[in-house]
Amino acid sequence: MRYRKAAYRRAPISRLTLLIAGLLGCVFCLAWNVLHDRRQHEQPPDRFGFGRPATQHEIDSEAIAIAPDGLGLPPGQGDSAIGAPVYKLKCAVCHGATGREGPFQKLVGDTGKTKTIGNYWPYATTVFDYIRRAMPLNAPGTLSADEVYGLTAYLLSANRIISPKTVLDARTLPSVEMPAKNYFIAHDSIWKPQ
Amino acid sequence: METPIDRRSFLASAATTAGIVLLKTAMGQTIQAAGHPLSAAKDQVLHDPTHTPGPPPSAIGTRSRFETIKLAPSDTSSRTPLQSLYGIITPSDLHFQRHHGGVPTIDPTKYELLIHGMVDRPTVFTLRDLKRYPALSRICFLECSGNYRGNKPELTPQDICGLTSQAEWTGILLSNLFREVGVQPKATWFLAEGGDAAVMTRSIPIHKGWDDAMIAYGQNGEALRPEQGYPARLLLPGWEGNTNVKWIRRIQVTDKPFMTREETSKYTYALKDGKYSQFNFFMDARSIITFPTYPLQIDKGWVEIRGLAWSGRGRIDRVDISTDAGRSWHPANLNGPVLDKAHTRFTYLWNWDGNETEILSRAVDDTGYIQPTLAEITALRGADLGYHLNPITAWYIQRDGQVFFKPPATKKS
Structure with missing residues (x-):
């Protein structure tokens, strides 16, 4: 009985100590967790600083895309007379002797359902861009700027869009009006049946 | 020997x-x-495998x-065998392929991505740089917008629409790089250029770049396959396959589209009024039954109809099944996960009575878009079928259980 009483008396002190210790522990844990949490989940920076600055030389040598306004067109020039022999040598095997025969991608013609440069290419600059980056299929990127201007002139002339004597360069090419231009519309086909 | x-x-x-x-x-x-x-x-x-030990552990597993199971290659593409796959992930070596200048071999230690144009800080990123940005993985489908064949009864799902596949892609959000280079407020488009022999280019509205566009370097838990753009590609969830430029080497930020060959004379289609529809980015909702299909022959009785449905505009909300040639429609089970812009597996238990019939599936996405019939598409667009054809596909079942594809009518009867 005495033993139990003494034990009972000591108990509140012990509980208070525990309570304080517990509270301190909680505060510490909370504080630590908040700090820890902040360390773990920092807001991402706007910039990480990865990568290296591109040099103007790199940009100039890699940025080969031509825009409809002529942005990106290189110096040089060419007409049908320059383009015709190049076409015969490097293009005719796939596109046909006059560009109408195929077997692959017919390029010339404005009748029927065949989609050609004459009836389905809305911008003349695209002809230059595509030939320069992707043609001829077995050796893309090997034609000189003059050859590409010449081939573009040859194909536009064969499609009766420019005269055989027109010389194309960075100034004249963007001004060529293509027959298909006004038929293209940007379309987002959200469609629901009635 | x-x-x-x-x-x-x-x-x-x-x-x-x-x-x-x-x-x-x-x-x-x-x-x-x-x-x-x-x-x-x-x-x-x-030998009886229970009496002879098999080969020891190997460095790489094989089928x-x-x-x-194989892709079906042609001169221009390889089609995924949808009818032979389980679940929603396409094994990486069975992902469909469409290349414009073949598959380039790119040394990852020499790989660089240049971002320039209407940016404050033109920057070159190595693959190591790209991998330092916060990584994320997402599952989404990728579909070529020329994904339709439908001219004869002897066609499998692979033949009809095998130019869609799905992977778990890992990479970084393109918006990380946009912030890094400081894309200028007036920019409205960017040009994405690949490092293949076609140096293929597409113009992309800038908002997609700020939204969910990724530069992906991982596919189903490993590096991209070369056929899918190794070491890094653009990934535009839900948008036509061609815009997801593989082997991406350059991004030029601009305020107008470049009108590249692939967005003018290709990947466009004629409309009824004589106009040509351009920049058709979204892949609209579509579904196809992948079992039972040609060339299978089924028995009378219980058949679990199985298939895939997906939408480039969001989640699949519902797939309806008809087992009576389109007279009545019943909702199929969607066997999760049902993910945003992702192939979703559906099933429908059907007790076939042995009479000849047609079975069809129709996807509805969470925008309310309902997969159309080919006749509905041509009524809207005209008869010059081209890209972006997602018609309801019907399978004809003969009395003997033989299944054939039913080429759809192009006009309403």
Whole structure:
């Protein structure tokens, strides 16, 4: 009985100590967790600083895309007379002797359902861009700027869009009006049946 | 003494027969025996595997010699065997392929991505740089917008729409790089250029770049396959496959589209009024039953109709099934996960009474878009069918259980 009483008396002190210790522990844990949490989940920076600055030389040598306004067109020039022999040598095997025969991608013609440069290419600059980056299929990127201007002139002339004597360069090419231009519309086909 | 090559090619030919019989086993009674008993392949199991130890652990796993699943390659593309896949992920080596200048070999230590144009800080990123940005993985489908064939009854799902596949892609959000280089407020487009022999380019509205566009370097847990753009590609969830430029080497930020060949004379289609529709980015909702399909023959009784549905505009909300040639429609089960812009697996239990009929599926996405019939598409667009065809596909089942694709009518009857 005495033993139990003494034990009972000591108990509140012990509980208070525990309570304080517990509270301190909680505060510490909370504080630590908040700090820890902040360390773990920092807001991402706007910039990480990865990568290296591109040099103007790199940009100039890699940025080969031509825009409809002529942005990106290189110096040089060419007409049908320059383009015709190049076409015969490097293009005719796939596109046909006059560009109408195929077997692959017919390029010339404005009748029927065949989609050609004459009836389905809305911008003349695209002809230059595509030939320069992707043609001829077995050796893309090997034609000189003059050859590409010449081939573009040859194909536009064969499609009766420019005269055989027109010389194309960075100034004249963007001004060529293509027959298909006004038929293209940007379309987002959200469609629901009635 | 047989050489390994002899043995492999011999097994491959034997397994062609094996495939039919194993399919029968896997599908239970729903498929009738279409082939011969499996004597040829059986003979190749030269020992009882419970009495002879098999090969030890290997450096790389391979498919069972009895599995002959393959892409169907043509001059321009390879089509995924949708009818042979389980679940929603396309194995990386069976992901469809469409290249414009072949598959380039790019050394990842020499790879660089240049971002310039209407940016404050033109920057070059190595692959190592790209991988330092916060990584994320997401599952989404990728579909070529030229994904439709429908001219004869002897077509499989692979033939009809095998130019869609799905992977878990890992990479970084393009918006990380946009912030890094300081894309200027007036920018409205960016040009994405690949490092293949076509140096293929597409113009993309800038908002997609700020939204969910990724530069992906991982596919199904490993590096991208070369056919999918190794070491890094653009990924535009839900948008036509061609815009997801592979082997991406350059991004030029601009305020107008470049009108590249692939967005003018290709990937456009004629409309009814004589105009041509351009920048058709979204892949609209579509579904296809992948079982039972040509060339299978089914038995009367219970058949679990299975298939895939997806939408480039969001989640699949519902797939309806008709087993009476489109007279009545019933909702299929969506076997999760049902993910945003992702192939979703559906099933529908059907008790076939043995009468000839047609079975169809129709996807509805969470924008309310309902997959149309081909007649509805042509009524809207005109008869010059081109890209972005997602018609309801019907399968005709004869009395003998033989299944054929039913080429759809192009005009309303």
